[in-house]
Amino acid sequence: MTTAEEIDIYSDYPDDVVVSAENVYKIYKTNELETVALSGVSLQILEGKIMCVVGPSGSGKTTLTNIIGGITKATVGKVYWANLRKDITKIPERVLTEARRSFIGFVFQVNNLLPHLNAWQNVELAARIAGVPKKVRTDRVNRLIKLVGLEERKRNKATTLSGGERSRVAIASALVNLIDTEGKGLVLCDEPTGDLDPETAQRILELFKELNDTLGTSFFIVTHSQQVASMADITVEIRDGIVSGFHRMGIDLDTLGATRVVRLDNNYRLPMPTDLLELAGNPSQFRISFEDDRFILVPHKEDMSDTMRVKKVITCRVCGEEIPQGKFICPNCGSTV
Ligand SMILES: Nc1ncnc2c1ncn2[C@@H]1O[C@H](COP(=O)(O)OP(=O)(O)OP(=O)(O)O)[C@@H](O)[C@H]1O
Ligand SMILES: [Mg+2]
Known part of the structure; x- marks a missing residue:
């Protein structure tokens, strides 16, 4: 069998x-x-x-x-x-x-x-x-x-x-x-x-x-x-x-944004290019729509803190513990950040 x-x-x-x-x-x-x-x-x-x-x-x-x-x-x-x-x-x-x-x-x-x-x-x-x-x-x-x-x-x-x-x-x-x-x-x-x-x-x-x-x-x-x-x-x-x-082909290492294609991973997550985020002033929330064959991400500036809050923290990728500002080692499991 x-x-x-x-x-x-x-x-x-x-x-x-x-x-x-x-x-x-x-x-x-x-x-x-x-x-x-x-x-x-x-x-x-x-x-x-x-x-x-x-x-x-x-x-x-x-x-x-x-x-x-x-x-x-x-x-x-x-x-x-x-x-x-x-x-x-x-x-x-x-x-x-x-x-x-x-x-x-x-x-x-x-x-x-x-x-x-x-x-x-x-x-x-x-x-x-x-x-x-x-x-x-x-x-x-x-x-x-x-x-x-x-x-x-x-x-x-x-x-x-x-x-x-x-x-x-x-x-x-x-x-x-x-x-x-x-x-x-x-x-x-x-x-x-x-x-x-x-x-x-x-x-x-x-x-x-x-x-x-x-x-x-x-x-x-x-x-x-x-x-x-x-x-x-x-x-x-x-x-x-x-x-x-x-x-x-035709990559230019100084302008990676010109040829970059991003792929969804197996969990439908898309990596955000950090250079583009920086260019946009590091927004953390977006409205997303699909029009004329384009996905459009618009930084969402509206303050939603009366209904939803997400504390901006760095968390450990191994155990999820919060890493204090300025630290590079997880206080819980000792992983490097
Ligand atoms: N044998 C090891 N034990 C513990 N940590 C390791 C070991 N090898 C790599 N690392 C860590 O894993 C991470 C990835 O390391 P890796 O050597 O794969 O990076 P890299 O992209 O090749 O870097 P570089 O361009 O400097 O060669 C780093 O944080 C590194 O410190
Ligand atoms: Mg290496």
């Missing part, structure tokens, strides 16, 4: 979804302190697309990246991986590690190259750690070195490589298992060009685009850089642990 739990809700998942994050929450608990890093993030990374993520420091970008890559566990929510056709938050670590090898590559800002090994040896070591079988390893490393344009420099020790060349080694290392996955692979990058000069950054981005075009690899890139965001198929804005907007 099939119970409700046994029915595989992912069996008819769309084929072009590589990873789907569904209502993901992350609360970090350290000693007495709790931090809400993500508060219900839902998004899907589509096959062969480049998705960028932008947002202020501390908004939850790295946390989301690590949850998508299965390195950090979501506190609540589901994370679907196309290669397993399963929610990875429910599967054992051992199965996850094995599945990650041929599905996800990480490019960290600080690339962990071994200084005494040369470029080729560093990629070969990554392939070894990732479990690439011995008989195909040399071939694959050679292919990758060529792909990232390091033929001439492959015998140089890591310490003698430039920042851009070291990034190329890191990218080749991230791809050791993705190069043969026929498109379903995903590269996760956290500020991949943060340390690079614009010219080198451009070369790395062209390499990403080439991999995206030739192998169909999908990319999820956290960035603060206009140069990087410009090549995205879609850019997601994160603010305070929620998705606060989407942008299609």
Whole structure:
């Protein structure tokens, strides 16, 4: 007999979804302190697309990246991986590690190259750690070195490589298992060009685009850089642990309002862009109407205090306790605000 739990809700998942994050929450608990890093993030990374993520420091970008890559566990929510056709938050670590090898590559800002090994040896070591079988390893490393344009420099020790060349080694290392996955692979990058000069950054981005075009690899890139965001198929804005907007191509990080699309979340809540609120003098109540295909929000200035009052307070997102003015720690549960 099939119970409700046994029915595989992912069996008819769309084929072009590589990873789907569904209502993901992350609360970090350290000693007495709790931090809400993500508060219900839902998004899907589509096959062969480049998705960028932008947002202020501390908004939850790295946390989301690590949850998508299965390195950090979501506190609540589901994370679907196309290669397993399963929610990875429910599967054992051992199965996850094995599945990650041929599905996800990480490019960290600080690339962990071994200084005494040369470029080729560093990629070969990554392939070894990732479990690439011995008989195909040399071939694959050679292919990758060529792909990232390091033929001439492959015998140089890591310490003698430039920042851009070291990034190329890191990218080749991230791809050791993705190069043969026929498109379903995903590269996760956290500020991949943060340390690079614009010219080198451009070369790395062209390499990403080439991999995206030739192998169909999908990319999820956290960035603060206009140069990087410009090549995205879609850019997601994160603010305070929620998705606060989407942008299609042609994003300008200085005028996000020009291209921003906001989406209702699963509870019919719409994130209000803080820049627009500020522009309007931070109103807290609105009249809402729908006319000529437009929703119209009009700040409502009428004083309703004779019939309804809402005390303006900052409350803790973990326990709901009121946070006193000027304080950044919840007096009840110790969470940071
Ligand atoms: N391991 C951890 N333990 C406790 N709190 C954490 C941990 N990692 C992140 N946080 C907190 O979670 C929130 C989100 O952090 P995260 O690193 O995801 O932000 P970010 O958007 O990547 O920031 P940045 O742009 O500065 O890299 C922050 O308040 C941070 O202090
Ligand atoms: Mg970060």
